[in-house]
Structures are given as C-alpha cells and as structure tokens.
Amino acid sequence: GIQVEQSPPDLILQEGANSTLRCNFSDSVNNLQWFHQNPWGQLINLFYIPSGTKQNGRLSATTVATERYSLLYISSSQTTDSGVYFCAVERGSSNTGKLIFGQGTTLQVKP
Amino acid sequence: EPEVTQTPSHQVTQMGQEVILRCVPISNHLYFYWYRQILGQKVEFLVSFYNNEISEKSEIFDDQFSVERPDGSNFTLKIRSTKLEDSAMYFCASSRTGYTEAFFGQGTRLTVV
Numbered sequence: 001g002i003q004v005e006q007s008p009p010d011l012i013l014q015e016g017a018n019s020t021l022r023c024n025f026s027d028s029v030n031n032l033q034w035f036h037q038n039p040w041g042q043l044i045n046l047f048y049i050p051s052g053t054k055q056n057g058r059l060s061a062t063t064v065a066t067e068r069y070s071l072l073y074i075s076s077s078q079t080t081d082s083g084v085y086f087c088a089v090e091r092g093s094s095n096t097g098k099l100i101f102g103q104g105t106t107l108q109v110k111p
Numbered sequence: 112e113p114e115v116t117q118t119p120s121h122q123v124t125q126m127g128q129e130v131i132l133r134c135v136p137i138s139n140h141l142y143f144y145w146y147r148q149i150l151g152q153k154v155e156f157l158v159s160f161y162n163n164e165i166s167e168k169s170e171i172f173d174d175q176f177s178v179e180r181p182d183g184s185n186f187t188l189k190i191r192s193t194k195l196e197d198s199a200m201y202f203c204a205s206s207r208t209g210y211t212e213a214f215f216g217q218g219t220r221l222t223v224v
Contacts, residue, residue: 030210041200041218043154048212086154095209096167097142101154 002027002091006102013077013109021072021105023087031090032063033099034072038083046072046085077109113137117203117216124193124223132188132219134203143186144204144213145178147171154202160186161209193223 003026013019023032034046047054047061049070054061058077063070074081084106088099116135124130136143145157158168160178175191186205190197200220206213 031212033212035215041148041220043202043215043218045212045214050210088154090210094167096159096161097144097206097209097213098156098159098167099144099146099154099204099213100156103153 002029002089002100004087004089004100004102006085006087006105008105009103010106011108013107015077015079015109015111017077017109018073018075019077019107021074021085021087021107023070023072023089023102025068025070025087025089027068028092029065029068029089030092030094031097031099032070033088034061034070035086035088036081036083037086037104043086074107077107079109079111082107082109113139113214115203115205115214115216117201117219119219120217121220122222124221126195126223127192130190130193130221132190132201132203132221134186134188134216135184136186136203136205137214138184140205140207140214142166142206142209142213143178143180144206145188146202146204146215147199148202148218149199157188159209166209190221193221195223197221198223 051065084104088101143160200218203216
C-alpha cells in the first residue's frame with residue numbers, strides 16, 4: 001500500500017518563529033489533506049490540497065504531486081499552534097475515500 | 112457551518128460488552144467512514160461506507176465490527192465483544208465523494224476495562 005512519511009517527528013519552536021513540515025508519499029494521490037490535532041484530540045481540517053498551493057492566514061501548503069511531497073508552512077507561530085499535524089492521502093487508484101495517515105509531526109510552541 | 116457530530120464523547124465499557132458508537136455525518140455527504148487512533152499513535156482507517164454498503168475495510172475491521180446506516184441521518188459502528196485493545200479514540204468522517212475533502216467528528220474515546 002501507499003506509504004506516508006512525515007518529518008520532522010518532533011519540533012520545538014519559540015513563539016513567532018516559522019516552520020516547515022514535510023509529507024512524502026510513495027504513490028500517486030487524488031486526495032491529500034493536512035490536519036491539526038488539538039490537545040482535546042479533535043482533528044481540525046487545515047487544507048485539502050491534492051496539488052498546488054493554498055494559503056489560510058498564517059498557514060500555507062504546497063503539494064507537488066509529480067514529486068510526491070507536500071509542505072505545510074506555519075509562519076509567526078503561536079502557542080495555540082501546538083499539537084500534532086497529520087498529513088493524510090488517498091491513493092490515486094482509489095475512489096473509496098480511504099485516507100492513509102502519516103505518523104504526524106508533534107509541534108510545541110513555547111511562549 | 113455543517114459538521115460531523117459523534118456521541119457519546121466518552122464511553123467506558125467492560126471487556127466482552129457490546130458498544131455502539133453513533134455519528135451524524137454532514138447532510139449532503141454520501142461517503143462515511145470510521146477511523147481509530149490508539150493513544151499516541153497515528154490515525155488508522157477502519158471502514159468506508161457508500162450507497163448502504165461497505166466499499167472498503169481494513170484488516171482491523173474484523174467480524175467483531177459492523178457498521179449501519181439505520182436511517183437517513185445516523186451512521187453507527189458496533190463492536191460486538193469489546194477487548195482491552197479496542198480502547199482508542201474512534202473518529203467518524205464523511206465526504207461528498209470518494210476523493211473530496213473529508214471532515215471528521217470530534218471523536219468518541221472508548222475505554223475498555
């Protein structure tokens with residue numbers, strides 16, 4: 001099956017710093033989503049981005065489908081950005097909606 | 112904004128008991144899913160459901176699990192005889208099609224004792 005690898009596994013930042021999270025995947029995809037899991041365990045949708053670039057406030061994401069990776073940029077980080085960031089993909093030959101999640105990047109933003 | 116809602120938020124059950132986790136997907140969505148996350152681990156796919164039947168299931172989704180859409184709004188996951196290793200956060204999700212954005216509920220934390 002398709003492999004999803006996220007890096008780095010852990011990241012500690014000072015408030016105000018910028019960061020880049022990476023998601024590599026091993027096959028073509030027709031769906032790629034970024035999620036933030038908050039301290040209460042909720043999965044918050046950040047981006048639906050099977051290709052291209054999107055921005056939402058201090059967050060932006062880029063997926064280069066031909067090279068099988070996606071990047072999530074966090075600028076001017078805040079303590080509320082802390083949590084686990086997951087990348088999830090659906091392989092291109094699937095139409096069942098099954099998402100395969102990466103292991104996540106745990107972000108801690110210190111005041 | 113439409114959202115996926117799950118009940119209960121927490122459930123504690125004794126080993127061997129049956130549990131039913133409930134979900135109300137977003138109303139115009141046609142694809143429904145269950146995922147689980149064991150504490151500290153990644154989110155794992157259990158099952159996808161479309162047109163009143165399972166479209167794909169994982170190896171985790173064995174005979175003790177079943178899903179049902181009993182009416183036009185609810186989507187349920189039943190675990191027939193719970194085991195200690197079933198303790199996890201269970202997420203319901205829905206999407207309009209099989210490759211569009213999926214939205215997740217807030218989760219049900221199941222603890223089997």
